[in-house]
Amino acid sequence: MVETILGEGGIKVIPNWCLKELRKICNKKKILLILDEVQCGIGRTGKFFAFEHANVRPDIVPIAKGIGSGFPLGAVLMTKKVAKYMLPGSHGSTFGGNPLAMSVGNAVLDQIYKKEFFKKCFKTI
Numbered sequence: 001m002v003e004t005i006l007g008e009g010g011i012k013v014i015p016n017w018c019l020k021e022l023r024k025i026c027n028k029k030k031i032l033l034i035l036d037e038v039q040c041g042i043g044r045t046g047k048f049f050a051f052e053h054a055n056v057r058p059d060i061v062p063i064a065k066g067i068g069s070g071f072p073l074g075a076v077l078m079t080k081k082v083a084k085y086m087l088p089g090s091h092g093s094t095f096g097g098n099p100l101a102m103s104v105g106n107a108v109l110d111q112i113y114k115k116e117f118f119k120k121c122f123k124t125i
Contacts, residue, residue: 001036002035002036003039005045005050016054020055032082033059035061037051038065042067047118059078062077063077069104071100071101072101
């Protein structure tokens with residue numbers, strides 16, 4: 001589990017080459033790659049996820065903060081391969097799927113998915 005951009009103690013970006021090598025190691029050793037996007041995901045780097053800059057695909061992605069745009073909301077995204085082991089009742093969430101949080105998340109995504117949203121907000125990183 002790695003934060004793609006470390007937020008504590010200053011912003012420290014994990015280099016793209018490092019994320020690519022981690023993916024290779026995880027594939028070779030059959031280890032899940034978890035890229036934590038709680039602080040840096042949902043458009044905060046000019047792409048939907050920070051790991052997209054490295055062109056890697058994690059197995060699990062915890063998200064929060066950006067998806068609620070300030071409202072407490074969190075989620076865990078995963079591949080189908082991982083999701084088949086997440087049985088109902090096996091995972092809980094402090095800021096999960098209550099109706100208000102889901103409405104806020106939908107409203108945030110409605111804005112982010114507008115055509116050229118990222119180009120209007122960020123220069124290419």
